[in-house]
Amino acid sequence: xxxxxxxxxxxxxxxxxxxxxxxxxxxxxxxxxxxxxxxxxxxxxxxxxxxxxxxxxxxxxxxxxxxxxxxxxxxxxxxxxxxxxxxxxxxxxxxxxxxxxxxxxxxxxxxxxxxxxxxxxxxxxxxxxxxxxxxxxxxxxxxxxxxxxxxxxxxxxxxxxxxxxxxxxxxxxxxxxxxxxxxxxxxxxxxxxxxxxxxxxxx
Amino acid sequence: xxxxxxxxxxxxxxxxxxxxxxxxxxxxxxxxxxxxxxxxxxxxxxxxxxxxxxxxxxxxxxxxxxxxxxxxxxxxxxxxxxxxxxxxxxxxxxxxxxxxxxxxxxxxxxxxxxxxxxxxxxxxxxxxxxxxxxxxxxxxxxxxxxxxxxxxxxxxxxxxxxxxxxxxxxxxxxxxxxxxxxxxxxxxxxxxxxxxxxxxxxx
Numbered sequence: 001x002x003x004x005x006x007x008x009x010x011x012x013x014x015x016x017x018x019x020x021x022x023x024x025x026x027x028x029x030x031x032x033x034x035x036x037x038x039x040x041x042x043x044x045x046x047x048x049x050x051x052x053x054x055x056x057x058x059x060x061x062x063x064x065x066x067x068x069x070x071x072x073x074x075x076x077x078x079x080x081x082x083x084x085x086x087x088x089x090x091x092x093x094x095x096x097x098x099x100x101x102x103x104x105x106x107x108x109x110x111x112x113x114x115x116x117x118x119x120x121x122x123x124x125x126x127x128x129x130x131x132x133x134x135x136x137x138x139x140x141x142x143x144x145x146x147x148x149x150x151x152x153x154x155x156x157x158x159x160x161x162x163x164x165x166x167x168x169x170x171x172x173x174x175x176x177x178x179x180x181x182x183x184x185x186x187x188x189x190x191x192x193x194x195x196x197x198x199x200x201x202x203x
Numbered sequence: 204x205x206x207x208x209x210x211x212x213x214x215x216x217x218x219x220x221x222x223x224x225x226x227x228x229x230x231x232x233x234x235x236x237x238x239x240x241x242x243x244x245x246x247x248x249x250x251x252x253x254x255x256x257x258x259x260x261x262x263x264x265x266x267x268x269x270x271x272x273x274x275x276x277x278x279x280x281x282x283x284x285x286x287x288x289x290x291x292x293x294x295x296x297x298x299x300x301x302x303x304x305x306x307x308x309x310x311x312x313x314x315x316x317x318x319x320x321x322x323x324x325x326x327x328x329x330x331x332x333x334x335x336x337x338x339x340x341x342x343x344x345x346x347x348x349x350x351x352x353x354x355x356x357x358x359x360x361x362x363x364x365x366x367x368x369x370x371x372x373x374x375x376x377x378x379x380x381x382x383x384x385x386x387x388x389x390x391x392x393x394x395x396x397x398x399x400x401x402x403x404x405x406x
Binding site for chain 1: 260263265267269270274277278289290291296301304312317320335
């Protein structure tokens with residue numbers, strides 16, 4: 001029998017959103033359980049590792065957004081065709097983590113002097129990573145890996161709304177190939193359908 | 204024909220070491236190219252994404268330590284037996300990244316006030332993660348996943364020397380199941396052989 005999935009995450013895109021895109025893409029049987037920060041404080045200690053997203057697969061619980069996404073990608077046919085293609089996918093996903101960590105380490109830094117220094121470094125770091133991604137998409141015929149949709153594209157596109165909100169600007173301006181990749185992922189019918197009905201937040 | 208592997212990394216364990224353990228474990232044909240920090244500055248701009256480790260598989264170059272390790276694990280028989288086991292492996296590997304990032308973000312923080320605040324948080328964070336790992340190993344009969352050696356164990360054990368050196372203490376004291384896991388991984392014959400002849404550094 002097909003498993004029942006339950007995603008627990010904040011009422012945000014960020015690291016929950018690639019999981020939502022993948023569950024939608026595969027038309028899987030899933031529930032989208034969203035927490036406010038206040039609700040999260042009351043359940044945090046009950047979560048394995050004290051963090052979200054977590055995904056229930058029937059009654060088993062799993063954490064870690066890229067681990068979960070890799071698993072779901074395999075179930076819905078968005079993994080690579082062989083080990084080397086999976087290596088390319090994983091490489092792009094980890095590069096995205098390097099990129100998004102620069103933004104969130106700045107945004108959530110509680111110490112003003114340190115936060116200001118990080119903001120300054122972002123001026124070089126953001127274009128550094130976006131140049132790399134644009135280069136990869138150029139070499140891979142409009143996608144991150146081998147000219148076709150894989151979960152690397154979904155993992156890159158889905159959280160962007162959140163990171164753009166943190167930076168309060170659309171950092172993809174001036175990156176037409178990346179903008180086109182966003183459009184392609186988000187116009188994939190089951191993903192477009194999910195986006196059309198997802199809760200409207202600013203992140 | 205079997206591929207020829209060339210690993211480029213610093214003369215450190217850290218994120219290069221799981222790759223070295225996996226290449227050794229599989230008795231693969233590989234070269235261990237080590238850089239001093241001074242040498243690295245001269246080649247940094249030639250590396251994809253400006254970082255190491257990178258692995259050449261014949262003439263193709265790949266970055267990202269966990270992506271490379273996942274690929275090598277598949278080649279040497281240390282992946283999971285099915286998708287769910289791979290999800291458990293990936294979950295443990297990403298938990299290790301969460302843990303090691305706490306240590307390196309503290310160690311490399313250039314701003315004294317921020318660094319001191321992070322050091323203070325480490326007093327809770329280090330036992331938080333080690334308790335989780337010890338719990339996982341307890342539930343999984345002495346390994347991180349399903350009572351048998353997988354690349355999750357290698358990814359956890361291999362970099363520890365480096366992170367212990369950063370903290371200037373053996374943070375596994377008081378965690379007998381984790382110490383036993385280290386012993387099991389490092390006494391695996393091809394890994395023990397590699398360790399016996401690896402360059403002796405303090406990290």
